[in-house]
Amino acid sequence: MKAFGKILGLFILGLLLIIVALGFALTHLFDPNDYKDEIRKLVRDRAHVELTLNGDIGWSLFPWLGLELHDASVATLTEPSKPFADLQMLGLSVRVLPLLRKEVQMSDVRVEGLNLMLTRDENGHGNWEDIGKVPAAAANPAQPPVAQTSPDTAPDAAAAKPDKAWQPLKLDIDSLTVNNARIDFNDVQKARQFTAESIQLSTGPVHNATDIPVKLTAFLSTNQPVIRTKTELTGKLRFDRALKRYQFDDMRFSGEAAGDPLQGKTLTFSAQGQLLADLSANVAEWTNLKFSANQLRALGELHVRDLDKAPQLSGGISIAQFNLREFLDSVGQTAPTLGDNSLTRLEMVSRIAATQNSVSLDDLTLRLDDSTFTGRVAVDDFAKQSLRLKLKADTFDADRYRPPQSEQAKAAGAARKTEVQGNEAEAMAASGTSPLPNQPTQVAWSDTKLLPLERMRKLDVDADLNFGKLTVEKLAIQNAALKTSALDGIITVDSLRGDLYNGNFEVKGNLDVRPEVPLASVQTHIAKVPVERFIQSQGTTPPLRGLLNLNSDVTAKGNSEKALVESLNGTASFALNDGVLVNANLEQQLCRGISVLNRKTLSGDPRGKDTPFQQLNGNLTFRNGVASNPDLKVRTPGLTVNGDGDIDLRVLGMNYRVGVIIEGDKSDMPDPACEVNPRFVGIEWPILCRGPLELGAKACRLDNEGLGKVAAKLATDRIGDKIDEKLGDKVSPELKDAIKGLFKR
Template sequence: MKAFGKILGLGLLGLLLIIVALGFALTHLFDPNDYKDEIRELARKKAHVELTLNGDIGWSLFPWLGLELHEASIATLNNPKQPFADLQMLGLSVRVLPLLRREVQMSDVRVEGLNLTLVRDPHGHGNWEDIGKPLPEQNASAATAPAEPSEAPAPAKGDANERAVKLDIDSLTVNNARVQFTDEQSGRSYGAESIQLSTGPVHDGVSTPIKASAFVSASEPNIKARTELVGDLRFDRKLKRYSLEDMRLSGETSGEPTAGKTVTFAAQGQVLADLGADVASWTGLKVSANQLRALGELNLRDLSSTPQISGALSIAQFNLRTFLDGIGHPLPATADANAFAKLELVTRLEGSPTAIALPDLAVKLDDSSFTGRVAIEDFAKQALRVQLKGDKFDADRYLPAKSEEAKGAKAARQAEVQQQEATAVAGAGSTPLPSAPTQVAWSTDKLLPVDRLRALDLQADLSFGALTLDKLPITDAHLQASGQGGLLTLQTLRGGLYNGSFEAKGTVDVRPAVPQLGVNTQITRVPVEHFIKRDTPDQAPPVKGLLTLSSDLTASGNSQKALVDTLNGNASFTITDGVLVNANLEQQLCQAIATLNRKQLSGEPRAKDTPFQELRGTLVVRNGVASNPDLKVRIPGLTVNGHGDVDLRVLGMDYGIGVLVEGDQRAMPDPACQVNERYVGVELPLRCRGPLELGAKACRLDKDGLGKVAAKLAGNRLKDKIDEKLDEKLGDKVSPELKDALKGLFKR
């Protein structure tokens, strides 16, 4: 037995020596470069590709089956003169004996100067689709040729994994590779250049360190980026499980989407794709872009059908305005230049290829905090759904900043009002009526982003503990709005306001060329002075009191001026428990009575303001001018009626006021302001004209109307004297009925 074993060992050693000698002879005596034409022909017939070998072929046989190609290119048979791939050098080697066990054990694989060009023609056909396909003539001849015996049946699925080829590579290196894809249908192209790839040993179930870098680009939109990827690749082909551990992707990009500005980005985490379980995940997610920093995790399921995403995301506080400016999308100027300075976010994620939702959303924007849900239910339709609850929000800070033109118009109007106010105060009511204002009170700046609103599909439900809107502090505010197809509907905007309440409803229709607006407003017992605040804090409003207002108005246009110029509708108002500030209406009325009495007032006015119990009326608005035919004011000792117009375009008024007075009712009345019985039922006229900001300070005695009153009083005095004479002459000589008849003759 020992001799037999020795003989067998010597036999195997001899066989091995023969194989080595044969390999040496083949690699040294046989030169594959002499057979390039045969190799190209074999590639045409078997692989159906056009192989061009411009460089030398190096090879080895045993124990490594090695191959080294230089200056090679591959084209399809349909277009043999335009290679879709070429390379400067490809070097690889495979152990021969493990191949017999269906194991691929390779040494270092090296690729130099790979250039891959992929093109989709105007008909949608890609040049890569013809790889390995014979020419049409070959297909036709194959169809007429007798059928060859069918190949052996494929192995059953049950033992497919058992017969899978085992892959074992010492390392893989790719230097200076390039990939270019051109879509002639869309006119777009994408490319990756200077591709560098290096790996450690590649084995099933073992982590393989990899490092890759490239410069990528796209034509539409024009964009360029430098990227670098490192991590540990691990795969198990039996389980169809692939992971990239400790992945770190970094780089920078610039181009049209960022307006030429450079954005530095980075991402890291653990990436896993389990195709057997049809799931994928990205845990330990860390993402940064310029100063933005985010943490979270992402999970995908149903990869083979309709992928569904879930996860969580947390974005640390950052300056949104600075960030958007850094990526080429600056925010428009806002009323507060510090708005959008602080933003942070925490949320869960849910989504699909067509939608995404942020449930359990918590956002902090500047000094405000919000919780709720935001979702885009359909990317194609831009279907936005918002449900948020905020603690406080100052909307005025985020409104567009006024243009220089609007600021100039406002300044001109303020100067006009101040000039007339100074005259009115200096004259103490004795000066001529102020002139009607001429300066437009409204801005021509664009209000609505019409194009965006036309494409908007919105449903919003917002509530705020405190909302500031147009400098008005609204408590427990609630807003519900929707928009679709260019029609926006405000279902409600309601809340508390200075211990009163308000509610507004309306529509904005941007489907026509000129936007159309409609609004219905209800205000209940809100101090009116807060709606007519002066621009300077030290100036008091012209009137105070509790306002109740109901209005139904329409307008068209896309600026304040256009909306006011086209304002139409109806309104009714009541102001109770009010005061006409810095307006001594009593003094002006006493002046009128003294004038009728042909006397001079002997005292100074004792009151600075004029209180009233109620002021009410209705308005009919036509093209920015509100007509008020039934103004009524209840003032202790007075009855006031009026009618006139309010020109909302310039915020001016022109009123005729009639006052029924009782005279000076003080304990020590001014003798010139006493009302005798001749004045009972006589209405004293006032005229009010000028800016609304002046209030009652713009009112003067109507001298023309006062002359008519004087004439009427003179007629009454004459009638009284006639009556006295008749009483003296007739005495008791005639009956009372006849006496009254005679007096009636003088009334005609």
């Protein structure tokens, strides 16, 4: 037995020596470079690509099947002279015996200088689409087509063989290294180019269901727009081909970008997390997501399902507080032309859901500057830009986000202010002895375009907004609510309501932006709102105070303040309760007129600088920016005022004729010179008001011409009284009337 074992051992040793000798002979006596033409023909016939081998082929046989290719290129048979890929060197080696068990065991795989050139021509055809295809011109018409065997015509023997389940190859690679690779994509049709260059890829051992360290770096660039990006990707890749499960743990993708859109600035970005794709379950996810871009920092997680159908994304995202204005500047973008103190603080937390056609932010909490919004924002259809908003805010100052006033508007405002100040200096409202101020001529409104009509015509919006406190035009609105919609060029305000300084208001209307000149229709209801707040919001001193009640229905057209005011038409009714004319003592001016009639001098100073009134009401008719008010009614203690005039909203000017009916001096100690004679009761004393609306009662004067008529009437009445006194019942009433008529003018 010992001798047999020794002989068997010597036999095996001899066999191994023979195998090694054969391998040495094949690798040293057989040179594959002598068969380049045969290799090219084999590749052309089987793989249907054109292989060019300009360098040497190195190889080994056993125990590693090794191969090295140098200076090789591959082209399609359609364009064999235009390679779509070339490389400087490809080196790999595979163990021979594991191949028999469908196992691929490789040593280090190295790729040097790979260039991949992809082109889409002017017809939209890509050169990669011809890979593996035989050109029609290359087909041999004399050769009959190869008959295709279908399952129905297959031989019985073949049909009897049972199908074997597909078994994936088992990969076992010590490492993979790619150095200095480059990918070029050129779209001739769209004149776009994309380049990935200086690609460096290195991995650890590549095994199924094990962690594989990966590092990839590259420089990316595009020409539309011109952007160049330095990138690095690291992590641990794990795959299970049988389960179709792929993971990328501890992933970090980072880099820097520069180019035309960044206007000379640099964007530094980073994305981290754990990636998973389970193709058997058709799901994918990105957990422990961390993202940064300059000052911007975000956390979250994303999940995708139905990868094989219509993918649906869900997850959550949290953006830490950052200065949006500074961030935009850091990436070369100009912040919107809003107030200087806006967009300085922004942070957000939300759930996110998306499909190929929609996206929504649910359970949203958005903090913008000093405001906090909660609710939902969604785009239901990207193609139609269907925006849906349901938000609630604690406080929001809309004035903070208004664009600065244009230079033209500033110039117009300055000119008008100068005009008003000049009139006010001449008014001397307290004494009332100066002439009436001139009617203003400067336009009070800007002709700057207000609305982006083209964008608004495409709007599809449904919004429901609520504010604890909303500031608009310096008006602090409590419990404000807005419900509005926009579709097919028509913007509808279903309701805009709120509480305003212990009063309330509601506005409804619509805006039709389909025509070149947009059309607006507005209905307004205001109840018990302090009117001085409206006037203060325009930056002027209120000439009166009181609680305003207003109902209006107006229309206008245009795309600027000036055009809208000049085309204003409609009706309104108003009432002002518990009002006060500020810095204007109308009673004192009337006393001066009465003292003239009494031929006495006022003995005391005015008792107050304001004129209170218990009610002010009337109706307005708007015609092309001019409001006609034929029935102004004002009631103050002891006085009733009737007014008839116009307010020219185009220049914020007024022109009124006011009649004051004296009901009697109600004070405890009346001025003797102003003591009302019983014959003055019921007389309508005339007053004219003309000038800038801001002056209020300062622009009012006693109507001397009308006062003369009043004096004549009083004289006539006094003569009539004397006639009655003298004649008594001595003559008939007809004769007394005839005698009185002789004294009437």
